[in-house]
Amino acid sequence: MIVLQLPEEEEARILINPEITRRDGEREVEEGCLSVPGYLGTIMRSERVKARAISESGAKLRLVADQIFAQALEHEVDHLDGILYLDHLKSHEDLVDLSKLEEAEHQHDFEIEVEDEGLMKNRGEKRVLIAGDLTDGVADIKDEKILEATEKDLERLSEG
Template sequence: MAVREILQYGDKRLSTICEPIKEINKDVLDIIQDLKDTLYDGTGIGLAAPQIGILKRVILIDLRSGGEPIILINPEIVEASGSECDYEGCLSYIGYEGEVVRPTKVVVEGLNEKGERIAYTAKELLARAFCHEIDHLDGILYMSRAESMYEVVEEDEEE
């Protein structure tokens, strides 16, 4: 469909709680395609519908490790365990990273593109990505959870 503009920190839509999807129809499938087009146009590993200005509960995660992308509609974390502090970044806050404490393991349930109930048990980076993207659906940006924030500075290559 289309590569959409990714909303940036300060846009009020990023702090809005998103509406659940009641029916999977062409509009929802179009949102999913726009999420894919937009994510694959850049370098991130996840994207939530509110980041492209659509206040609906849909996320896309692709760790870019050769596996299938994960698309979840109305996702919910139903179980979480462990705890780890690690770095996170966000396509809606380019140029910064923060240290965020997240669970090391989560169980996430939601619907796939066909409307089938599906569950994922995720560990480490995938668990972190689920937490980060689901936070977007609740209007929460990772910076509000960060223990510290850093500006990402590119080092000059010496010739």
């Protein structure tokens, strides 16, 4: 059984014996987990999944999930199979220690605030990231003002 609640939904979904029956497309995502607190990893997840499950009332469900719902569904079904997001990492370098980012933030007079519409928002948290090499917390100062950025802005800054 899994319980999912997306940001725009008032009530959580309870899915009994969920099974992913089809995966389409791939996208790179930042993912964290309460089972591994203090870390984020860059992994690949499906753009869309189809699944079947049983509702708490016993009804058979067929689900089509896109983007964040697909990611959350894959993440939770992985847990049922004994898999953590860490098992999907291509390299340990794709894992970010958030405490190092917080230390780096205090060493500089600017920050980039990410309002993630993904899993971190579901956990009710807001993460602050510094532009630059996020794997070891070394910041590459690009500007001395506070920047509010989206994930795409972060990617652009880290490439530049």
